[in-house]
Amino acid sequence: MMGTNDTKTKEMVASLYGPEPVASAPVPTAVAPERTAPAPVAVSEEKRDLSLDRPNVRAVVSMEVRMSGIDQCMRRLAYEAKEIEPSDEIPTRNRALMEMGNYLEPLVKQLMREDGWEVANEEAVELPHGRIILTGHPDGVARHPVKTSGAPAVIEVKTRSVSMAEYAWEVGVERTHPESVRQAALYSMALFGEVRDVVVVTMARDSGEYKAERIPADRAKEAFDGAMKRVTEIGRMVLRGEIPEPERPQGDSHCQSCPFRTLCGNAEMPENPGEGGLTDEELEAQLKAWIDANSSAPKTSSPATKAKKAASETIKAHLVSTGELAGEMVIDGKGWNMKVSEKPAVSIDMDAFNELVAPEVREQVVLETVRRTLRITPVKKK
Numbered sequence: 305m306m307g308t309n310d311t312k313t314k315e316m317v318a319s320l321y322g323p324e325p326v327a328s329a330p331v332p333t334a335v336a337p338e339r340t341a342p343a344p345v346a347v348s349e350e351k352r353d354l355s356l357d358r359p360n361v362r363a364v365v366s367m368e369v370r371m372s373g374i375d376q377c378m379r380r381l382a383y384e385a386k387e388i389e390p391s392d393e394i395p396t397r398n399r400a401l402m403e404m405g406n407y408l409e410p411l412v413k414q415l416m417r418e419d420g421w422e423v424a425n426e427e428a429v430e431l432p433h434g435r436i437i438l439t440g441h442p443d444g445v446a447r448h449p450v451k452t453s454g455a456p457a458v459i460e461v462k463t464r465s466v467s468m469a470e471y472a473w474e475v476g477v478e479r480t481h482p483e484s485v486r487q488a489a490l491y492s493m494a495l496f497g498e499v500r501d502v503v504v505v506t507m508a509r510d511s512g513e514y515k516a517e518r519i520p521a522d523r524a525k526e527a528f529d530g531a532m533k534r535v536t537e538i539g540r541m542v543l544r545g546e547i548p549e550p551e552r553p554q555g556d557s558h559c560q561s562c563p564f565r566t567l568c569g570n571a572e573m574p575e576n577p578g579e580g581g582l583t584d585e586e587l588e589a590q591l592k593a594w595i596d597a598n599s600s601a602p603k604t605s606s607p608a609t610k611a612k613k614a615a616s617e618t619i620k621a622h623l624v625s626t627g628e629l630a631g632e633m634v635i636d637g638k639g640w641n642m643k644v645s646e647k648p649a650v651s652i653d654m655d656a657f658n659e660l661v662a663p664e665v666r667e668q669v670v671l672e673t674v675r676r677t678l679r680i681t682p683v684k685k686k
C-alpha cells in the first residue's frame with residue numbers, strides 16, 4: 305500500500321466510515337436519508353427522484369464510482385475514482401467485445417418482448433453513499449407474468465460465447481458472473497430505494513438463445529451488501545490518499561487490457577511463469593507422436609461421421625415413436641438388427657434449482673471442473 309495520510313482527511317474519513325479495519329465492521333447501506341420505499345405501481349412510476357442536484361447531496365460528494373466497474377480490481381477503481389489519466393488504450397479486441405454487447409442489448413430486449421416480457425429502458429441512475437456517488441445505467445426494468453409474477457425487476461443483459469452462456473445457464477449466474485448480480489442489485493437500490501428481485505439475462509452470441517434468470521431479493525441484497533463493502537473500502541482508501549495493492553496476480557490476463565497497465569506495472573509477465581514438466585526433447589517427441597497419430601485417426605467432423613450420426617438419430621427417433629424399440633431389416637442381402645437400449649436417467653430443472661437453492665449450497669452439489677482442450681495446428685507462414 306502506498307500514499308499519504310493527512311490528519312484532517314483521516315478524521316473526516318473516520319467520521320464517515322468509522323475506524324479501520326473494515327473487515328469485520330458492519331456494512332453501511334446506501335439508502336439516502338431522504339428516501340422512503342415506493343408503493344408498487346407501474347414500472348415508469350416506480351422510479352424515485354434521486355437527483356443529485358439537491359444541494360445537501362452534491363455538497364458532500366467527492367468521488368465517483370461506476371456501478372458497472374464495482375468488481376474491477378481495487379487499484380483500477382482507485383485510479384478511476386481519483387480521476388487519474390489512463391496510461392494506455394483499451395485494446396481494440398476488448399473494445400469490440402464491449403461494443404458487440406451494446407449493439408446486441410436492444411435485440412435481446414426485443415427477443416424478451418416477443419416472449420411475453422414487458423421491457424422498459426432506463427435513464428442513468430445515481431446512488432449517494434457518504435462522500436461517494438455511485439453512478440450507472442441499468443439495462444432496463446422488465447416484468448413477466450410468470451418469471452417475475454408481474455412485478456417490475458431490474459434486468460442486466462449480458463452476451464457471452466455459447467460455452468460461457470451454457471455454463472451460466474447450467475450452474476447459475478450467481479456462480480459464473482456474480483458481478484452481474486451485484487451490478488443489478490445496485491441499480492435496484494438506486495431505482496427503487498430497496499433491493500428487489502433482479503433478473504440477469506444471458507444470451508449466447510453465436511446462437512441467439514437467451515435465458516433470463518431471476519435472483520430472489522434476499523440473495524440480491526446479499527450481493528448488494530458485498531458490493532457496498534467494496535465501495536466503502538475504496539472510499540476509505542481513496543479519501544485517505546492511498547492506492548490499493550493490485551488485486552490480481554502479476555501478469556494476469558485482465559491486466560493486459562487495463563487502461564492503467566503501464567502506470568500500475570502489474571501487467572508485466574513474471575520472469576518464470578511456470579514449467580510444464582517436459583523438457584524440450586520430451587515435448588518434441590510428444591508432438592511427433594501426435595502428428596503421426598493424427599494422420600491416421602478418423603476425423604470426428606468428417607462428412608461420413610456426421611452422416612452416420614444423423615442417420616442413427618433418425619432411426620432411434622423412429623423406433624422410439626413406434627414403441628417397438630427394436631427392428632430388423634435386410635439390406636443388399638444382409639440382415640441388420642436395430643435396437644434402442646434404455647436406462648433410467650434423471651434430469652435437473654436448472655432454472656428451478658438455481659432459484660430455490662442458495663449458491664453456497666449449490667457449490668457443494670454442482671462441482672466445478674475445468675475442461676482443458678489442447679489444439680495443435682500448423683504454424684501459418686507469414
Ligand code: SF4
Binds near residue numbers: 380550552569
Ligand atoms: S494493471 Fe491489473 S492490477 Fe493494475 S490496475 Fe490494472 S487491473 Fe489492477
